[in-house]
Amino acid sequence: MTDRIAHVRLSSVVLPLADPISDAKVLTGRQRPMTEVVFLFTEIVSAAGHEGIGFSYSKRAGGPGQFAHAREIAPGLIGEDPADIGRIWTKLTWAGASVGRSGLAVQAIAAIDVALWDLKAKRAGLPLAKLLGAYRDSVRTYNTSGGFLHTPVDEVIENARSSLAAGIGGVKLKVGQPDWRQDIARVTAVREALDPDVPLMVDANQQWDRATAMRMGRLFEPFGLVWIEEPLDAYDAEGHANLARALDTPIATGEMLSSVAEHVRLIDAGAADIVQPDAPRIGGITQFLKLAAYAEHRQLEIAPHFAMEIHLHLAAAYPIEPWVEHFDWLAPLFNERLETRGGRMYVSERPGLGITLTEQARAWTVGTAEFGRRP
Template structure:
């Protein structure tokens, strides 16, 4: 007899950052510095006593909306077989059909979707990557958190050195200064400091097409692994044109919130690096759908943020990916990722391989419980 979902617990968590960070969107006046991350956690328990945990997140806005939407529709999952992940996903989509199938609507479902995959792998006694069918036991890893624009070049160099000494394999820094010459000066200084270490830059969507072409041409000299989001995230044609014009790969996709939005890149003839984000695209279910299509198109993969989830998904991608290292979420989990020799290694623990910390409970601002009473 099949198992069933007996209860769900939703938690809204507000995680403050030690230091506010700024990227190009702040310097252009479009956003305020980032001071906190709001997360939606879902804990699933089945009638047989199995458990799984997943999360989604939002920066600057959307966290309370994700929580509110899932709170409205979560009961639909009760009583369903937790192995029927695709069926449950569709039932949640239909329960909230009036708000669409992208953005907050699917980012809310993502937390539950991730939890069901975590549960399924835990039940099998396997790390999630092994359940999906891993191609490797580790992935190349790069650090972003030390390269934001509020940091001086000296601070970036100091943090980059510390990251490399801690086993990180590549360094990404932000660009998109109001004066493009400042960008080139900063990139040149950091490149000289790093030597042959793999290096990436990220403009966070703040160039128009003319400026992006000029900057990509100037940046060719620095032997970068990629130039990220040179254009508006939804400018699929522009990104595709840049990816076919320059030798340095173009990377984009982190802001897109559905498979169709990602597919617009492929339809436009994009030849760069795709950066889907499982919580943003709507969960592991849609992430895997797009990853299959991206692999078929021969595209490289570098998932955005949420390394606790993306390490597993990257390990299951056919070609060698990069995983982004952010230590911001560390306080929420008991375990730490294993980083050495420029790579992030899969945990041997089942599921995602992480358990929630007491600090996560302390940072919880709202909870909702559905189904059987909590034990």
């Protein structure tokens, strides 16, 4: 029986971070330390009483813009069949056609798109991974939040041990210090402090030039890294491809791209051994599934960026064994927790994404907009 979207609520939520976060972009003066993350939440209710929740996010800037764009296009949702997710995505894209099909425009749509998929899975009584067709009930996971450059190396080691004790499988370290010797020293200290079988990754956050990236890549070869992430500018497909051909260590990149088309260019150039798409950044789950199909066709691994509450389900439904990034930053926003054990993150049996907003998230809300009426 055909259902209809009856009510839409948009919320702009500002999540404060306990400590200012610094990576290589801060050390090069390109960005300031990050003190908060701004989320765009969409809550959708259908005439039959089915509900869905989705989110997008912005770091440092863009949050108010995402909220403003979503507020402009959201009225077009009322009266639509929530099952027609692909058609709705196209409708919303055309509603904002003058601002393009990437970046902020599709990130605003992403929060809506994710909510529609959450609603669809809940209506089916299935976790989203099961609705999509899961290949596994758990995914390899690694921690990033304990390895930022502002963190002293002794604390990085302690954070790594705590993550491993909590059932997380791998550890990612930020690199890109002005003095390259500090990068080598930090990675050496962590590698020597942990079991040699612990998967270790590094992330330069786009801050090396081509020559530096090649030199650093060769210096890192003896560490047996799972990957080197974003050694170059996110849009330097040729440079990344040169590294991928020259180094034994896999190259991972893609998190900063904001459309499927940009990822396809990266893949076609041979620029990534491991693709790191971010569903909220490229337009939601509908777009992520298109990219995942292409990445599978090219026999590439994926390691989705951030937003593990969404990406766990998408990674579980990807044929080639993936990774999911564990971040505890979002914990205050959701009542539920994701289970990690034995180096893996497990899909819960809760329908949909399996998340509900906390009262604290409601308290951090700085703007709302509502359309239609609740049934």
